[in-house]
Amino acid sequence: xxxxxxxxxxxxxxxxxxxxxxxxxxxxxxxxxxxxxxxxxxxxxxxxxxxxxxxxxxxxxxxxxxxxxxxxxxxxxxxxxxxxxxxxxxxxxxxxxxxxxxxxxxxxxxxxxxxxxxxxxxxxxxxxxxxxxxxxxxxxxxxxxxxxxxxxxxxxxxxxxxxxxxxxxxxxxxxxxxxxxxxxxxxxxxxxxxxxxxxxxxxxxxxxxxxxxxxxxxxxxxxxxxxxxxxxxxxxxxxxxxxxxxxxxxxxxxxxxxxxxxxxxxxxxxxxxxxxxxxxxxxxxxxxxxxxxxxxxxxxxxxxxxxxxxxxxxxxxxxxxxxxxxxxxxxxxxxxxxxxxxxxxxxxxxxxxxxxxxxxxxxxxxxxxxxxxxxxxxxxxxxxxxxxxxxxxxxxxxxxxxxxxxxxxxxxxxxxxxxxxxx
Amino acid sequence: xxxxxxxxxxxxxxxxxxxxxxxxxxxxxxxxxxxxxxxxxxxxxxxxxxxxxxxxxxxxxxxxxxxxxxxxxxxxxxxxxxxxxxxxxxxxxxxxxxxxxxxxxxxxxxxxxxxxxxxxxxxxxxxxxxxxxxxxxxxxxxxxxxxxxxxxxxxxxxxxxxxxxxxxxxxxxxxxxxxxxxxxxxxxxxxxxxxxxxxxxxxxxxxxxxxxxxxxxxxxxxxxxxxxxxxxxxxxxxxxxxxxxxxxxxxxxxxxxxxxxxxxxxxxxxxxxxxxxxxxxxxxxxxxxxxxxxxxxxxxxxxxxxxxxxx
Numbered sequence: 148x149x150x151x152x153x154x155x156x157x158x159x160x161x162x163x164x165x166x167x168x169x170x171x172x173x174x175x176x177x178x179x180x181x182x183x184x185x186x187x188x189x190x191x192x193x194x195x196x197x198x199x200x201x202x203x204x205x206x207x208x209x210x211x212x213x214x215x216x217x218x219x220x221x222x223x224x225x226x227x228x229x230x231x232x233x234x235x236x237x238x239x240x241x242x243x244x245x246x247x248x249x250x251x252x253x254x255x256x257x258x259x260x261x262x263x264x265x266x267x268x269x270x271x272x273x274x275x276x277x278x279x280x281x282x283x284x285x286x287x288x289x290x291x292x293x294x295x296x297x298x299x300x301x302x303x304x305x306x307x308x309x310x311x312x313x314x315x316x317x318x319x320x321x322x323x324x325x326x327x328x329x330x331x332x333x334x335x336x337x338x339x340x341x342x343x344x345x346x347x348x349x350x351x352x353x354x355x356x357x358x359x360x361x362x363x364x365x366x367x368x369x370x371x372x373x374x375x376x377x378x379x380x381x382x383x384x385x386x387x388x389x390x391x392x393x394x395x396x397x398x399x400x401x402x403x404x405x406x407x408x409x410x411x412x413x414x415x416x417x418x419x420x421x422x423x424x425x426x427x428x429x430x431x432x433x434x435x436x437x438x439x440x441x442x443x444x445x446x447x448x449x450x451x452x453x454x455x456x457x458x459x460x461x462x463x464x465x466x467x468x469x470x471x472x473x474x475x476x477x478x479x480x481x482x483x484x485x486x487x488x489x490x491x492x493x494x495x496x497x498x499x500x501x502x503x504x505x506x507x508x509x510x511x512x513x514x515x516x517x518x519x520x521x522x523x524x525x526x527x528x529x530x531x532x533x534x535x536x537x538x539x540x541x542x543x544x545x546x547x548x549x550x551x552x553x554x555x556x557x558x559x560x561x562x563x564x565x566x567x568x569x570x
Numbered sequence: 571x572x573x574x575x576x577x578x579x580x581x582x583x584x585x586x587x588x589x590x591x592x593x594x595x596x597x598x599x600x601x602x603x604x605x606x607x608x609x610x611x612x613x614x615x616x617x618x619x620x621x622x623x624x625x626x627x628x629x630x631x632x633x634x635x636x637x638x639x640x641x642x643x644x645x646x647x648x649x650x651x652x653x654x655x656x657x658x659x660x661x662x663x664x665x666x667x668x669x670x671x672x673x674x675x676x677x678x679x680x681x682x683x684x685x686x687x688x689x690x691x692x693x694x695x696x697x698x699x700x701x702x703x704x705x706x707x708x709x710x711x712x713x714x715x716x717x718x719x720x721x722x723x724x725x726x727x728x729x730x731x732x733x734x735x736x737x738x739x740x741x742x743x744x745x746x747x748x749x750x751x752x753x754x755x756x757x758x759x760x761x762x763x764x765x766x767x768x769x770x771x772x773x774x775x776x777x778x779x780x781x782x783x784x785x786x787x788x789x790x791x792x793x794x795x796x797x798x799x800x801x802x803x804x805x806x807x808x809x810x811x812x813x814x815x816x817x818x819x820x821x822x823x824x825x826x827x828x829x830x831x832x833x834x835x836x837x838x839x840x841x842x843x844x845x846x847x848x849x850x851x852x853x854x855x856x857x858x859x860x861x862x863x864x865x866x867x868x869x870x871x872x873x874x875x876x877x878x879x880x881x
Contacts, residue, residue: 541830
């Protein structure tokens with residue numbers, strides 16, 4: 148073959164350039180950010196993809212969706228083995244506490260994230276929930292669950308009980324329950340455990356967690372636990388609870404049939420009731436603040452970056468988290484479509500908060516929830532919180548079902564938890 | 571067409587290559603997890619911190635497990651369920667197999683298939699179906715009991731209030747045992763039917779000629795002849811009974827139920843690992859459970875092995 152002509156050389160060079168360009172473009176197009184999530188956070192992430200594409204047209208978002216428990220088990224496995232780690236993982240608040248102690252998630256308070264500069268933009272307690280004992284912030288809050296008291300206005304009407312009677316004090320709430328039961332036969336609440344769950348979340352001192360303080364001292368014999376157990380026992384002795392667990396068939400039937408008159412819960416439950424739990428009861432429910440001026444969080448979702456995520460993906464992962472947690476449009480969109488109550492304070496002036504909620508008889512309940520969200524205080528998390536929760540529920544069952552003495556029950560729980568506090 | 575020599579397997583290596591898929595899978599999914607859990611049993615490990623966070627703690631996890639009230643509680647639950655679901659399986663399966671063997675000719679396969687069906691049905695589907703049946707207010711079991719109480723003379727047999735099957739600690743274990751029994755009785759029937767077919771008919775004919783009744787034949791011919799199969803069936807029940815997981819896990823929402831009445835050891839060690847993030851203690855417990863299974867299997871062997879002078 149003879150020597151190549153300049154023309155021929157030009158063609159070759161152009162072809163090589165074009166090929167390079169093609170390869171580079173395809174490399175950019177192939178850049179993918181993997182986000183692991185559970186329902187309905189997965190839907191919220193998918194809905195945010197168009198907003199993301201405007202910022203990063205060449206970066207794809209791949210949503211890996213699993214059921215709630217499967218997702219958190221998969222994340223535990225991925226973190227422990229550093230295999231199949233997503234670039235961004237959604238975490239429910241209960242798991243944030245557990246994962247925060249491990250060091251498998253990036254500390255977002257450090258450079259280049261420096262998440263604390265955004266702290267004032269979220270509800271005050273949210274970031275604290277993702278902060279471990281060493282001060283590392285392992286996740287950014289996206290939605291929260293301000294506590295509320297949902298009640299059946301028709302059932303209360305028949306019993307001649309007003310909202311003020313329910314909310315003045317916890318003792319008054321129980322007394323109102325007795326009136327409701329006598330007049331209508333409906334139960335005050337699904338399970339006496341619900342009463343314990345809220346009371347132990349009230350009056351927590353700074354530096355204290357739910358079950359342990361910052362030095363891992365066990366707190367379950369403190370007055371708030373005694374009061375919680377006493378009130379729960381009062382509910383059971385008055386036969387004021389339906390003795391059904393949350394998310395059971397009986398629980399949803401109780402809502403549908405009006406045999407459960409009130410529910411202490413997160414604001415998000417109103418959305419679930421409207422969508423699938425008890426849509427036929429539209430207009431019969433109302434929302435109030437929790438009794439005795441209590442403010443508590445029921446759930447919440449966070450986004451975190453695993454430490455083992457490829458370094459090259461971390462800047463994009465952080466930008467994605469910022470979009471999900473700090474973008475007013477994305478936060479409001481999730482609120483409107485999935486009842487994901489925003490953690491971002493900038494959204495709180497949106498007219499959507501003032502809109503009446505049809506399921507709650509046209510009540511502007513979001514205004515109350517917004518107020519509650521601002522007043523919830525942070526609770527320190529401990530690695531053994533899940534186990535402590537289990538132990539306390541067991542001892543409460545013994546008090547309620549077998550008449551075990553409260554002081555003995557709490558002392559037994561204390562003894563069991565002390566063995567685990569430092570594991 | 572012949573393959574090139576390089577691609578041809580020598581007869582010496584062929585068996586190893588052919589068996590390698592099994593060996594590889596067994597190594598990855600069988601041997602490795604076993605050895606890894608043994609290694610973990612001596613480590614303190616916060617799993618979300620990654621593999622590098624392991625710390626050797628000697629026998630601490632075993633000491634913790636043996637001192638853990640909930641571990642002992644789970645062992646008691648497991649033992650209760652193994653006995654309450656296991657023993658009736660054999661007490662029903664043996665006479666049932668004899669009845670099917672002697673009374674059904676053409677319909678035999680159909681009847682055996684019907685009893686075997688629960689065994690091959692998905693445990694998850696079964697547990698979900700039973701959790702609906704056991705529902706306190708809307709379950710068919712309580713509805714049936716309610717109807718029974720209306721029958722004159724039977725009212726005293728049935729409690730006045732609907733039974734809270736899955737909410738009360740004293741009811742959870744019987745509910746689980748019923749399901750496990752129902753699921754495995756058919757499997758044991760098949761085992762015993764297979765064994766019955768190996769007993770020579772001449773023995774029964776000779777016994778009949780000697781004037782032995784059906785009950786005598788059952789106790790003096792059938793039962794002794796079934797002894798090896800009873801040993802096999804009881805061994806499977808001991809091993810399976812001590813590892814009960816799916817049924818109580820689904821029926822109690824994965825938590826073991828009120829007062830952990832349905833929390834078997836298998837559930838507890840799963841929860842220790844994945845709910846309470848303590849993989850070290852969970853691994854130690856799994857090895858303690860293994861020792862218990864091995865011990866009970868050995869005792870079963872002692873109880874059923876042929877004695878001197880026996881047939």
